[in-house]
Amino acid sequence: MDFAYPEKVNELRTRVTAFMERAIYPNQQTYHEQIAVSGNPHHHAEIVDELKAQAKAEGLWNLFLPDKEYGMGLTNLEYAPLAEIMGRVSWASEVFNCAAPDTGNMEILAQFGTAEQKRQWLQPLLNGEIRSAFAMTEPDVASSDATNIQLTIERDGDSYVNYVLNGRKWWISGAARERCKIFIVMGKTDPHNPDRHHQQSMILVPRETPGVTIKRNLPVMGYVDNEGHCEVLFENVRVPASNLLGTEGSGFAIAQARLGPGRIHHCMRAIGGAQYALELMCQRAASRVAFGKRLIEQGVIQEWIAQSQLEIEQARLLTLKAAWIIDTQGKKAAQNEIAMIKIVAPQALTNVVNRAIQVFGAAGLSDDFPLASMWAHGRTLHIVDGPDEVHKRSLARSIIRQHTS
Amino acid sequence: MDFAYPEKVNELRTRVTAFMERAIYPNQQTYHEQIAVSGNPHHHAEIVDELKAQAKAEGLWNLFLPDKEYGMGLTNLEYAPLAEIMGRVSWASEVFNCAAPDTGNMEILAQFGTAEQKRQWLQPLLNGEIRSAFAMTEPDVASSDATNIQLTIERDGDSYVNYVLNGRKWWISGAARERCKIFIVMGKTDPHNPDRHHQQSMILVPRETPGVTIKRNLPVMGYVDNEGHCEVLFENVRVPASNLLGTEGSGFAIAQARLGPGRIHHCMRAIGGAQYALELMCQRAASRVAFGKRLIEQGVIQEWIAQSQLEIEQARLLTLKAAWIIDTQGKKAAQNEIAMIKIVAPQALTNVVNRAIQVFGAAGLSDDFPLASMWAHGRTLHIVDGPDEVHKRSLARSIIRQHTS
Amino acid sequence: MDFAYPEKVNELRTRVTAFMERAIYPNQQTYHEQIAVSGNPHHHAEIVDELKAQAKAEGLWNLFLPDKEYGMGLTNLEYAPLAEIMGRVSWASEVFNCAAPDTGNMEILAQFGTAEQKRQWLQPLLNGEIRSAFAMTEPDVASSDATNIQLTIERDGDSYVNYVLNGRKWWISGAARERCKIFIVMGKTDPHNPDRHHQQSMILVPRETPGVTIKRNLPVMGYVDNEGHCEVLFENVRVPASNLLGTEGSGFAIAQARLGPGRIHHCMRAIGGAQYALELMCQRAASRVAFGKRLIEQGVIQEWIAQSQLEIEQARLLTLKAAWIIDTQGKKAAQNEIAMIKIVAPQALTNVVNRAIQVFGAAGLSDDFPLASMWAHGRTLHIVDGPDEVHKRSLARSIIRQHTS
Amino acid sequence: MDFAYPEKVNELRTRVTAFMERAIYPNQQTYHEQIAVSGNPHHHAEIVDELKAQAKAEGLWNLFLPDKEYGMGLTNLEYAPLAEIMGRVSWASEVFNCAAPDTGNMEILAQFGTAEQKRQWLQPLLNGEIRSAFAMTEPDVASSDATNIQLTIERDGDSYVNYVLNGRKWWISGAARERCKIFIVMGKTDPHNPDRHHQQSMILVPRETPGVTIKRNLPVMGYVDNEGHCEVLFENVRVPASNLLGTEGSGFAIAQARLGPGRIHHCMRAIGGAQYALELMCQRAASRVAFGKRLIEQGVIQEWIAQSQLEIEQARLLTLKAAWIIDTQGKKAAQNEIAMIKIVAPQALTNVVNRAIQVFGAAGLSDDFPLASMWAHGRTLHIVDGPDEVHKRSLARSIIRQHTS
Secondary structure, three states: OEOOOOHHHHHHHHHHHHHHHHHHHHHHHHHHHHHHHHOOOOOOOHHHHHHHHHHHHOOOOOOOOOOOOOOOOOOHHHHHHHHHHHOOOOOHHHHOOOOOOHHHHHHHHHHHOOHHHHHHHHHHHHOOOOEEEEEOOOOOOOOOOHHHOOOEEEEOOOOOOEEEEEEEEEEEEOOOOOOEEEEEEEEEOOOOOOOHHHOEEEEEEEOOOOOEEEEEEOOEOOEOOOOOEEEEEEEEEEEEHHHEEOOOOOHHHHHHHHHHHHHHHHHHHHHHHHHHHHHHHHHHHHHOEEOOEEHHHOHHHHHHHHHHHHHHHHHHHHHHHHHHHHHHHOOOOOHHHHHHHHHHHHHHHHHHHHHHHHHHOHHHHOOOOOHHHHHHHHHHHOOOOOOHHHHHHHHHHHHHHHHHO | OEOOOOHHHHHHHHHHHHHHHHHHHHHHHHHHHHHHHHOOOOOOOHHHHHHHHHHHHOOOOOOOOOOOOOOOOOOHHHHHHHHHHHOOOOOHHHHOOOOOOHHHHHHHHHHHOOHHHHHHHHHHHHOOOOEEEEEOOOOOOOOOOHHHOOOEEEEOOOOOOEEEEEEEEEEEEOOOOOOEEEEEEEEEOOOOOOOHHHOEEEEEEEOOOOOEEEEEEOOEOOEOOOOOEEEEEEEEEEEEHHHEEOOOOOHHHHHHHHHHHHHHHHHHHHHHHHHHHHHHHHHHHHHOEEOOEEHHHOHHHHHHHHHHHHHHHHHHHHHHHHHHHHHHHOOOOOHHHHHHHHHHHHHHHHHHHHHHHHHHOHHHHOOOOOHHHHHHHHHHHOOOOOOHHHHHHHHHHHHHHHHHO | OEOOOOHHHHHHHHHHHHHHHHHHHHHHHHHHHHHHHHOOOOOOOHHHHHHHHHHHHOOOOOOOOOOOOOOOOOOHHHHHHHHHHHOOOOOHHHHOOOOOOHHHHHHHHHHHOOHHHHHHHHHHHHOOOOEEEEEOOOOOOOOOOHHHOOOEEEEOOOOOOEEEEEEEEEEEEOOOOOOEEEEEEEEEOOOOOOOHHHOEEEEEEEOOOOOEEEEEEOOEOOEOOOOOEEEEEEEEEEEEHHHEEOOOOOHHHHHHHHHHHHHHHHHHHHHHHHHHHHHHHHHHHHHOEEOOEEHHHOHHHHHHHHHHHHHHHHHHHHHHHHHHHHHHHOOOOOHHHHHHHHHHHHHHHHHHHHHHHHHHOHHHHOOOOOHHHHHHHHHHHOOOOOOHHHHHHHHHHHHHHHHHO | OEOOOOHHHHHHHHHHHHHHHHHHHHHHHHHHHHHHHHOOOOOOOHHHHHHHHHHHHOOOOOOOOOOOOOOOOOOHHHHHHHHHHHOOOOOHHHHOOOOOOHHHHHHHHHHHOOHHHHHHHHHHHHOOOOEEEEEOOOOOOOOOOHHHOOOEEEEOOOOOOEEEEEEEEEEEEOOOOOOEEEEEEEEEOOOOOOOOOOOEEEEEEEOOOOOEEEEEEOOEOOEOOOOOEEEEEEEEEEEEHHHEEOOOOOHHHHHHHHHHHHHHHHHHHHHHHHHHHHHHHHHHHHHOEEOOEEHHHOHHHHHHHHHHHHHHHHHHHHHHHHHHHHHHHOOOOOHHHHHHHHHHHHHHHHHHHHHHHHHHOHHHHOOOOOHHHHHHHHHHHOOOOOOHHHHHHHHHHHHHHHHHO
């Protein structure tokens, strides 16, 4: 048992931190201005491409990908502390080509894709040339229960040449981006299979395929996100059978495989956000006076700072442990921990940011500081990937089995 | 001791509820569409004027104003349950000419205004022809402590003809509206007065006065509110001495006077919002299935519904009691209760809405339902009028005095 | 709507408060010493009889009983504030002959008892000569669901002369007292009745009846209560048929009837306890110094005091409203409110006392102050009368029905 | 970074677990009966000596002591998981000679004691022949601030032969035990030293020294603990100068040194208790039915189980990390983590046990199960070693320094 980051990780943390300080923090205003000026909330800020080139040149690129052939070959545990640092600023991960949902999509393409699928989609994603989306959630059912999914993927006649998709998805993150070229779509190929976890398949659908309509973007807690969270209609969308990812009926299993490392990433990014908010809160509290003393000298503010530190540090350790279990014993062994961090990391983020907003006063509600948008983003994490309650339920059932058998 | 609303109030509740059902709920989409179509988030939706005429014709107008000469002459306790009903939809109060900050401004004009001030500003406000703003908060100091205020109101030379204002305000709600014609501005006429609660004065500043610059609107938790919350610069703004509201040095006292009834109003509106969210949550939970049963049959959802009911009903009773004390014993006697409801009503609102969002899932994050914007609004209530913590501090000090003397 | 106590109530509050100050607070130590000296934790402290005589002489007696023939004829709303004052000290209610479980037992005897039952049991209870117990909870089933009850009440042969009871009860409060002469026992006379709410009956069992064995007293969170909470065995206990309270099958209904006013009483007592703890907390915090300033000047302590005040005042208002509904519209109409106060009053008590303990430091854990035992008592209130969760469930189901029909 | 326990630790965990299962759990009733039968709550249960002999024979003895000469030479990180297992049953640690306050006392004797002090006191403690107490807290001051301490330790005249102690201590845990032979007493040798952290010294006082009076035992949340928490009077207590532990003025420093490992121990024991309560809660919930289904199938119970698991696992990881920092970087470097676990471990214990009690219903309040006494013990941990709030304050100040320099 050892709580020290290995040398290699510390060296990377230093480099990523230096990059953040040199290239990200000072460009936060530029980033938002470039989008504002464009008049299009989904505009790709020019500064991002500029910084991507720098990060790539410095070898800070595709850090997330455990596959040594395609990525940096870091374990989940080694990558986690880097994800935390990137997560301090909402748009930083893309600069390192480490942004969701591409990361998860690249992972399953690397793991389950055919050579042709890899050539056509994985490679440009790895190069940072295109972006992608993952289409799972549907508006008409409680999608937290994956067996509820309704989009159909049917063979086109008897020949096994094409599949036809029909259905409606929403909250398809990234779909509003111009560069988003490929959707990985979850649907049902075998809706009557008595084994409800083998009814689903995943299939690759290029964004420009006829029948795909991006109906609208959905704002999130007031924010129109740059990436966009879209409602997408699939009407008689025809794609070649070779676009199937993995085999028919393996959709649920691939979704599960995608979950583990993705969970580590977004939890560590959430923790990075919480940590950043805590630091901002301390700095603000040090600079403001009320009732004759600085906010940092007031008991309630101190209580908030202590409580924030407690939540962050505990969530961080648990997430690192989850990563370690995935690395050493596999995703299945980490099931409980993966559920646990889904609950605690967003909690830490929204709790800490909420306190920070209160310390900032009205300024914290505005966009003069990143807190309000961080909160909105954190709030979504309590719902996306399934609401917290679903994960608590799974966790409880597992704990009960363990202690009552 | 009697918990029944009097007959008069029940009759008004019936009428306001009927109006909401006939004219407000069915026009929610229209309202948002008219603003969206205009391309201007601060656009005055045409439907509002249409409905104002109806409300006025039906005598559902200026219900808030206890002054029998100018308003309906309801007590705070009588008006409170009506404010609750209007508060269910964010923009409904204006339809009844009962929207902040006009309500508070009309009250202090009625109470402290000269005949000329009443003629020029109170009357058109009562008619619903113009709107107003209240300029107190400043960006550079913790304004929760009113003695921190820095805007200066100086006599223009030795003659007592004009005042000159210099300073910067922000979070001036309503200032982005075209119809907003008058600002009531809080500043310091006597900054060196050893009695720190007599340094301040209030003064009327027409929005078009030279030197007044609306720098920008501030978004709130992601939302660009229709009313706008503006940063306003006052540079050598000259207004006649007759624009002073009350006497020099009475600014703090007028602000206090404005607080009590205004607090009742916005707390009851918050409770109305919470109540509406609870009803939406029940309806949604009744219509969705997960893991083989309807959400309303799941223990955690039931727990949320029960907890929401508890918070709402308790906050409602406390707010009604605060109104009753103001009516029967005066604002000063109600000081503790006014502080208490400042804390519990926003808490009820954000807690209940937050649970409702979780029940709605991703849909709750979007603007397809009013929940996300209700949450954002509720969040601001923990800060505006002073952060909750300031009110807890005052309350505690009062309680301590009571039990240790 | 009116939040003032009527004159009559204020006069009684003054008298009860004066009695507390003159006779109860100064005798707290005496009370505990008399029990300690006796060597028997269930000893009847002599001071209690002395004070009972005084209270009776002053007409502060049976204040709880709404029946004008037998009691004082106060409504629930009129009695509630008196119960609050008595509830400040754990043993004070008995002095006024207003202690549970006698109060509820007297109520149902007055309401459902035969003339003979009243003569034999109600009268001596009203006189304060004997005490009683209510035997409902059973060790082997979740008794929060009354249909689970297993004790059998069977006719003794075909003749309708005697009933025979068999079963085991526990948590029979008061059964350890020497003066406890009568048990009201809930059991099943008709266990196969398809209507599960008509299977139960209530029957009077004198404590000395052969077959009744008091197996042991159960400590509560470490405390051996003076009244005792006993496990009682009923083995072939024979009582005359005339001992049935009400009719066969009416047990559930009588239990419900007993619930409403009893709930008001113990919730108001809980609120009295919370209020007392808040006052003690303020006084202690005013007298202790840490880190260079008095505890009352420290932000976290102030936050606790404010939060305590909020919880107490809100629970108080809700309980008073529940009493008012019972008085004006009946127990059935008050069902939701009766569930709600079951949840909030114990919460206020344990929360406030817990904070007070923390302010007292180690002293608060000891019996030098009443806080530790108040907490233990408060903790039981989350379970007795059904765990909070059962009441939240009922409340939620009622709220859902209301908003989804 | 590695979250696996090393082989050596796993082997010891297996052995300690086996001992618990073979010798501790089956003897829980015996333990309590032997005390009950003796009529003396401070009676030393015979079973303990029996089991001590077994544990010693098996080499499961003094596992806590990092000193290889006197103890087992385990690091804090290696011992921590063993403390967790022992902590599942309140009296188990003593069986392994790993019980507080002896552990901390043995540590400082080993570290700061003279050869003679070690011979006379450390050796019999290591052998499990005698027990000890640590006298720090005082009734008249807020002892959470150590500079408040008032007991005086004065040189007896000019000669440097004896010290004379005068003062009053309370909450001296273990002092009620017959076998408790030695007190380590904290007092002031130099009360006017301007450096307030050099005013204190520690000194060894045999329990039988004239002038030492054990005034009384203090119950804790209703429980008379076997070990006793005593109020002790020191009146002109004379001890030889050679009884000083370390040097004059080093009392505060020794107290700090004692803190780190002791904190690890009692936090891990608290976590062990929480873990045990969680297991009991699962088992009980699996065996009880309410409203037609088993408690483990009810959403709220599942929510509690999940939440408990989250709190336990996070507190465990943080405590293990604190131990690791102490081992690898020293106590000073671990200051923040030592403060953090002081807060989270007791929280996990009282939260989880409180939920378990609720699941057990009334049975959970009684002593038929260990939950009630576990809660009472857990509650004290929020106060002993300084209330949580003091540690939050220190933590916050440290975090603020870190982010604002």
